[in-house]
Amino acid sequence: MTIFIIQILNSLFYAAVLFLIAAGLSLIYGVMRIVNLAHGSLYALGAYVSAWVVGGAVGHAMSGALGLAGALLLLPIGAVVIAAVGALIEPTLLRPLYRRPEEYHLLITFGLLMILEDAMKLLFGGTPLSAGSIMDSMGSIPIGRLLYPTYNLVVVAIGLIAALGLWWFIYRTRFGVILRATSQDRRMAAALGLNVGRVYVQAFAIGCFMAGLGGAVVVPAQAAVLGMGVEALVLAFVVVVIGGLGSLEGALVGALIVSLVRTAGIQFFPEIELAVLYLIATAVLLIRPTGLFGRA
Amino acid sequence: MTVQLDRRSFLNTLGVTMGAAAAATAVPPIVPAAAQTSPPPKGSIPSTPLKFGHMTFLTGPGAVLGEPSLKGHLLAAEEINARGGILGKRKIETITADENAGTDANVKELRRMKLSEKIDMFTGVISSGNTPALGPVAEELSVLTIFVDGCTDFLWDKAVPNPKYTFRITNIQSADGVTCAVAAAQTWPTAKKIAHIHPDYSYGRNAFDHFMIAYKKMVPGAEVVSEGWPKLGTTDFTAHITKTISSNPDLIVSSVWGGDYVALYKQALRFGMFNNAKFASTIAFGVAPHAIGKDHPEGVIAGVHSNYYFTFPPGNRWPANKIFVEKYFKRWNEYPNFQSDGAYHTLHMYKTAVEKANRLVGGWPDEEAVISQLEGMYFETAAGYLYIRPDNHQGYKDAVTGFSKNVAEYQFQTLDPARMITIPIRNITAPPHWPKPGNGHNDPTATYNWIKETWPQVAA
Numbered sequence: 001m002t003i004f005i006i007q008i009l010n011s012l013f014y015a016a017v018l019f020l021i022a023a024g025l026s027l028i029y030g031v032m033r034i035v036n037l038a039h040g041s042l043y044a045l046g047a048y049v050s051a052w053v054v055g056g057a058v059g060h061a062m063s064g065a066l067g068l069a070g071a072l073l074l075l076p077i078g079a080v081v082i083a084a085v086g087a088l089i090e091p092t093l094l095r096p097l098y099r100r101p102e103e104y105h106l107l108i109t110f111g112l113l114m115i116l117e118d119a120m121k122l123l124f125g126g127t128p129l130s131a132g133s134i135m136d137s138m139g140s141i142p143i144g145r146l147l148y149p150t151y152n153l154v155v156v157a158i159g160l161i162a163a164l165g166l167w168w169f170i171y172r173t174r175f176g177v178i179l180r181a182t183s184q185d186r187r188m189a190a191a192l193g194l195n196v197g198r199v200y201v202q203a204f205a206i207g208c209f210m211a212g213l214g215g216a217v218v219v220p221a222q223a224a225v226l227g228m229g230v231e232a233l234v235l236a237f238v239v240v241v242i243g244g245l246g247s248l249e250g251a252l253v254g255a256l257i258v259s260l261v262r263t264a265g266i267q268f269f270p271e272i273e274l275a276v277l278y279l280i281a282t283a284v285l286l287i288r289p290t291g292l293f294g295r296a
Numbered sequence: 297m298t299v300q301l302d303r304r305s306f307l308n309t310l311g312v313t314m315g316a317a318a319a320a321t322a323v324p325p326i327v328p329a330a331a332q333t334s335p336p337p338k339g340s341i342p343s344t345p346l347k348f349g350h351m352t353f354l355t356g357p358g359a360v361l362g363e364p365s366l367k368g369h370l371l372a373a374e375e376i377n378a379r380g381g382i383l384g385k386r387k388i389e390t391i392t393a394d395e396n397a398g399t400d401a402n403v404k405e406l407r408r409m410k411l412s413e414k415i416d417m418f419t420g421v422i423s424s425g426n427t428p429a430l431g432p433v434a435e436e437l438s439v440l441t442i443f444v445d446g447c448t449d450f451l452w453d454k455a456v457p458n459p460k461y462t463f464r465i466t467n468i469q470s471a472d473g474v475t476c477a478v479a480a481a482q483t484w485p486t487a488k489k490i491a492h493i494h495p496d497y498s499y500g501r502n503a504f505d506h507f508m509i510a511y512k513k514m515v516p517g518a519e520v521v522s523e524g525w526p527k528l529g530t531t532d533f534t535a536h537i538t539k540t541i542s543s544n545p546d547l548i549v550s551s552v553w554g555g556d557y558v559a560l561y562k563q564a565l566r567f568g569m570f571n572n573a574k575f576a577s578t579i580a581f582g583v584a585p586h587a588i589g590k591d592h593p594e595g596v597i598a599g600v601h602s603n604y605y606f607t608f609p610p611g612n613r614w615p616a617n618k619i620f621v622e623k624y625f626k627r628w629n630e631y632p633n634f635q636s637d638g639a640y641h642t643l644h645m646y647k648t649a650v651e652k653a654n655r656l657v658g659g660w661p662d663e664e665a666v667i668s669q670l671e672g673m674y675f676e677t678a679a680g681y682l683y684i685r686p687d688n689h690q691g692y693k694d695a696v697t698g699f700s701k702n703v704a705e706y707q708f709q710t711l712d713p714a715r716m717i718t719i720p721i722r723n724i725t726a727p728p729h730w731p732k733p734g735n736g737h738n739d740p741t742a743t744y745n746w747i748k749e750t751w752p753q754v755a756a
Contacts, residue, residue, distance in 0.1 A: 003542040010534040017532075117355050126363040127587045128558040136591075140566050146541060149566035152534070222531045223562055225555030227357035227396075231529045266535040270523045274496050 002144030007263050013152045014259035016159025017218050021232050022239040022251040023166060024210030030246035031183045031203040034094060035102070037109040040233025041116035042082050042208050046215030047224040048120055050078030051129035054220075059131075068137045075134070075216050082212025083205045090204040095197070113230070121226055134220040155217045162213065163252055170248065179203060183246075241281045244294025253292060303514055303754045307482055311720045314482075334384075334651050339658035341385040348373070348390045349409040350639070351430075352420040352444070356396035357529045360554045360583050361422050361635050365444055366392065367628050368636030369419065372643035374627075382647050383654055391415070395422060399429045406430055410437045417441070419642050422635065424448035424469060424498040428455035431462045440663050442646065442670075444638040447472075447601075448498050449741035452688040453732045461663070463670055463689040465638045465645070465682070467602050467721065469499065470743035472578045473506030474724040475602040475695040476549065479717050480576045481514035483597065484547060487574055488515065491522035491545035493536050493560070495552055500525065503551035503578050505740045509747050510724075516756040521545050526552065531559040537567045544572075551578045558583070561592055570596065581605060581700070581711060585631045590702050592709045600711070602695035603634035604679035608716050620678035632678075641677040645684075649673065687728045692721045 025039045053059055053074050062070030093112065097104045138154070140147040170176040182189040182199045190196045214232075215224070239258050243250025258277055265276040284291060350369050353362030373388040381387035391413060393405045402421075409415045418434060418441040421427055427446030432455055434441040443451075443464040456462055480487065490511070494500030504523075512518050522543035524536035533552075537560075540548055548569065552560050557580055564570060576597035581588060585606060592598075606621050620640065624632040632640075649669035653661030661669075671686040682693045696718050698711035726746035731737060739745040 003538060006538045007535060010538055013534060014532055121355060121359060126359045127584060128360065128555045130558070130562060130589070132562055132589070132591060135562075135566055140568065146538075147566070147568040149563075151566075218531075221563060221566075222559040223555065225357055225531060225559060226355060226359045227529055227555065228531050230356065231527075231531070263535040266524060266526075267539050270525050270539075273525050274527050 002146055006143055006146060006148055007267055009148060011259040011263040012156045015255040016156050017214050018235060018239055018259060019159050019252055019255035020162055020210050020214030022236040022255055023248060024207035025236050026240050026246055026248060026251045028204055028207035031179060032200055034105045037106060038112035038116055039211055040236060041113045041229035043211040043215045043232050044229030045116060045120060046078035046082045046212030047219040048124045048129060049081045050075050050216040051131045051219045051224040052124060053077045054131035055129060063133060071134045078216035079209050079212035083209035086208025087201055087205040090201045126226060128223040128225040130223040131220045151220055158217055166248060238277050238281050241291060242284045244291025247293035250291055250293035301752055301754065303485055306514065306752060306754050310478060310723045312478055312482060313718045314715060337383040337654050341383045341660055343385045345387045345389045346382060347413060347415045348388055349393060349415040349418045350390050350420040351393040351395050351402065353396050353422055354394040357555045358396060358422055360587055364584050364633045365420055365635035365639045368632060368639035369643065371624060371627050372640045376643060376647055382650050395426060399426050402426050403429050403433050406433055410439045420444050421446040427451045431456040434462050435460060442642045444635060444642055448502060449743060452690055453741055457732065459689040463684060465642050465691040466634065467693060467695060468690055468725055469502045470506045470741050471695050471721060471725050472602045473503040474510040475697050475719055476576050476578045476597060476599050477507045477510035478719055479597050479697050480547060481511055484574045485515060487546035488518050489521045489546045490518055491540045491543050491548045492520060493524040493540060493550040493552060495528040496525035497528050500551050505744060507549055509744055513751045514754050516754060530556060533560045533563050537564050537569050541569055547574045547576060549576050553579045554583055558587055565591065582634055584633050586708045588709045590709050592700055594700050594702060596700050597697060598700040598711060599697045601634050602697060604637040605696065605698065605711050606631045607710060607713055608696060610713055616676050617678040637678050645675050685728060694721050695719045695724060
């Protein structure tokens with residue numbers, strides 16, 4: 001029973017991180033119809049920036065003065081930096097290509113992926129960076145005879161808050177209405193006097209913020225390592241294939257399905273851990289090619 | 297009929313040595329082979345540079361091993377070039393390729409390097425998924441190749457059973473699982489319930505197979521209680537850790553490496569995975585030494601791919617190591633790992649082979665002459681003596697592993713200098729001409745079959 005509870009918590013932790021990445025990917029596709037192959041690398045960059053800030057001189061000063069709160073306050077810096085990077089990328093690299101066929105989008109974002117991967121190695125080196133001080137000071141809570149890291153519960157909560165916040169933002173605010181209108185008909189939105197260019201840059205920045213936040217929250221639990229972005233991109237695609245590209249609900253449900261199935265695979269069928277996610281994605285593609293929540 | 301004997305006598309026959317560091321004494325003026333000046337070459341030597349293609353992980357999770365490989369290679373090239381080049385004339389020019397491109401792209405890149413860049417020699421490679429694909433192509437292109445790693449037994453067992461142009465300098469992979477098993481059986485002989493976490497590709501499978509076959513011989517009744525096969529490049533291990541703990545193991549064995557391992561141990565710490573079970577890794581400390589934090593659990597078996605750790609042999613006992621570590625630190629401001637050692641000595645071994653061939657035939661020796669010198673070469677490296685077996689072109693050196701410990705001297709965790717374990721390689725790998733898989737047996741490797749057939753079963 002204890003094992004069951006902890007494995008469920010592990011799944012929720014994994015789902016929270018996956019949701020943050022996949023929701024950004026889906027949001028960007030939903031609004032701009034761009035499949036951003038560099039999305040995983042933006043997640044990784046968020047992890048590196050947060051680890052660098054928390055583990056660096058500023059981090060030591062802040063956690064010296066404010067303790068755990070100081071380090072936790074610094075953690076979202078990764079997300080903010082990635083949002084800023086996004087606000088820079090959209091008008092310079094993506095905007096000239098919207099009218100071109102999809103292949104151009106894939107080419108430019110793939111090129112961006114390669115550049116970001118090299119840039120991270122150049123900036124932060126090949127050695128993994130960690131922000132483990134946060135986890136250490138939060139400790140672990142006993143569940144039955146086992147331990148569960150307190151910080152992982154915080155990540156689950158952040159995932160939940162992000163999901164609710166994003167839903168509220170898109171369905172309950174004026175900006176959300178504009179975003180949805182632009183996503184449904186770009187030309188009509190422009191004709192009605194909306195500044196589509198501004199909507200795009202904001203949407204892209206929000207998508208990037210989500211990716212950066214995913215990286216920022218994961219780094220105290222794991223470490224920022226080279227290649228984590230490509231790994232995350234592949235998983236995020238599995239999530240959106242299952243949930244439906246462009247759908248927020250799809251990203252949430254997809255993330256939950258992927259993480260629960262992966263955990264069950266690890267616990268009961270370790271030999272097929274590699275295959276199990278792709279089997280599910282295949283099944284969904286066969287039955288509902290647009291994904292569970294996707295529109296044709 | 298299997299011979300029965302007790303564990304201690306069996307370990308004695310394996311020649312397992314637990315060594316303590318020597319106290320520092322005055323340095324005798326010994327100069328290792330790599331630093332000695334050579335006699336002038338015979339005949340006329342062209343001054344055209346030698347072009348080397350060095351392939352290693354420059355990006356991705358493997359880069360934490362790839363960087364040290366390239367740094368070792370460059371250090372040796374700079375040293376050789378500073379003395380005028382090989383045979384005093386031919387300087388080394390290096391072009392690099394990123395192994396992270398994937399196996400198919402790597403094969404194409406090797407072809408491109410040979411056919412269009414006209415490389416004289418191919419070096420590097422880390423992944424065991426890549427050497428079996430690159431080896432046959434190197435043979436086909438007749439390009440002299442010394443792999444630094446990618447040490448799967450499969451390369452010589454199946455992919456290139458009769459190598460001519462291809463060599464490999466790091467210990468054969470089966471030695472890694474066996475070394476870990478010997479160290480664990482010697483240290484915790486009562487551990488019977490074994491849980492495994494290995495990356496799901498050839499290296500992880502090889503480590504699992506060879507650990508278990510050797511361990512079961514030494515610890516009767518040992519059984520696998522849990523298996524985890526994370527994808528290479530995974531950073532979330534929470535579910536694997538919980539599953540492992542839930543099986544109540546006595547001993548957890550892992551071959552997860554590089555950045556993946558750093559992520560694994562940090563998560564495992566917070567789940568208390570190291571609290572109730574012993575832990576043994578084949579390759580935990582194989583990464584660049586400074587990647588392991590002081591928060592890593594102490595007293596676990598933290599393997600180094602059974603090859604090399606920079607503090608061993610210690611002090612002045614083996615000056616080649618002391619000098620190599622000093623030079624490497626001076627150049628790169630960090631300490632070397634087994635990849636650095638392998639890549640560095642690849643070049644020096646090649647240089648030595650060319651010099652020997654030159655003395656025999658004069659002028660710039662052709663590849664046949666260099667190969668004949670590499671075959672059977674016995675060579676001094678930082679890790680100790682290295683022997684290149686003529687039949688399979690594989691490098692063999694005594695296997696090494698140890699226990700993790702924080703010492704004040706270093707900012708990162710190191711291997712305990714007082715508890716290094718060394719095992720003569722001859723005692724843990726199949727001898728020359730032992731039947732390969734497919735010849736009378738279908739075991740995973742020749743060494744697996746050799747252990748199964750020839751090691752005694754220790755009495756319960």
